Amino acid sequence: xxxxxxxxxxxxxxxxxxxxxxxxxxxxxxxxxxxxxxxxxxxxxxxxxxxxxxxxxxxxxxxxxxxxxxxxxxxxxxxxxxxxxxxxxxxxxxxxxxxxxxxxxxxxxxxxxxxxxxxxxxxxxxxxxxxxxxxxxxxxxxxxxxxxxxxxxxxxxxxxxxxxxxxxxxxxxxxxxxxxxxxxxxxxxxxxxxxxxxxxxxxxxxxxxxxxxxxxxxxxxxxxxxxxxxxxxxxxxxxxxxxxxxxxxxxxxxxxxxxxxxxxxxxxxxxxxxxxxxxxxxxxxxxxxxxxxxxxxxxxxxxxxxxxxxxxxxxxxxxxxxx
Numbered sequence: 001x002x003x004x005x006x007x008x009x010x011x012x013x014x015x016x017x018x019x020x021x022x023x024x025x026x027x028x029x030x031x032x033x034x035x036x037x038x039x040x041x042x043x044x045x046x047x048x049x050x051x052x053x054x055x056x057x058x059x060x061x062x063x064x065x066x067x068x069x070x071x072x073x074x075x076x077x078x079x080x081x082x083x084x085x086x087x088x089x090x091x092x093x094x095x096x097x098x099x100x101x102x103x104x105x106x107x108x109x110x111x112x113x114x115x116x117x118x119x120x121x122x123x124x125x126x127x128x129x130x131x132x133x134x135x136x137x138x139x140x141x142x143x144x145x146x147x148x149x150x151x152x153x154x155x156x157x158x159x160x161x162x163x164x165x166x167x168x169x170x171x172x173x174x175x176x177x178x179x180x181x182x183x184x185x186x187x188x189x190x191x192x193x194x195x196x197x198x199x200x201x202x203x204x205x206x207x208x209x210x211x212x213x214x215x216x217x218x219x220x221x222x223x224x225x226x227x228x229x230x231x232x233x234x235x236x237x238x239x240x241x242x243x244x245x246x247x248x249x250x251x252x253x254x255x256x257x258x259x260x261x262x263x264x265x266x267x268x269x270x271x272x273x274x275x276x277x278x279x280x281x282x283x284x285x286x287x288x289x290x291x292x293x294x295x296x297x298x299x300x301x302x303x304x305x306x307x308x309x310x311x312x313x314x315x316x317x318x319x320x321x322x323x
Contacts, residue, residue, distance in 0.1 A: 053180065055257075057195075071246060077098065078148060078241045081094075095232040129248060150239060256276060261275070
């Protein structure tokens, strides 16, 4: 028995182009973007795009639905903000610290939840996320409901000041591009192929000799780490770490971003994040009605194109190429 049929079938469903052209287009968009759009908005969108891509590793390529991913985003945000403001660490060290905190938290929560299945796994991750929320609400270093404000952006490696929005944008864009390439490489590596096999048929993967739980735990930790990277950068971009990043609503929002863009695709979550952030930004005048609009779009997406924006576009593109 061979794993090749499983890997091949999953590769065909990944939905993301694997050539260099999409990455060249992405790089050009990152370069041209601040000339056309407000840099702070772009930085927010890139942070959430990275968060959604991190979540997609778990949901789209491993088949695990987590309702607690805000815990990693928020805890990393608080940690990096505290390290930069109180400890006086440089931006890269503060971000690294926040990312490591998320990785450690992901390892702990992952080891305690990874043996659960389906809705039980989702509920347990939500419970842990709520524990993190109440910890952040009560802990002294987080500032409670006020959060950690006036976080200094500092100077990168003590040399390049990140005080200006354009300098900060260049840093965020470079980190996002590198992280995106790393995610792409991981997904198309043998490790990523095993994750797809586990998602499709875990029993078969185990029968072939793969230790499914170890692979799922590794994917969980990797996803938490990248989510922490997004949260750490976000804290420096907005110079703020608040309870908003650790609420259950944030966990639901990243699910919406991923589903809207396309679960199991490479570029889908990033597209979904840009759509949701754009809606929140340009429809802000509607107040709480923004949530109603988001809900309506989500229902429309589920009913008309269940593969998401990128997934549907990729499907019809391949169908046209074949026929």
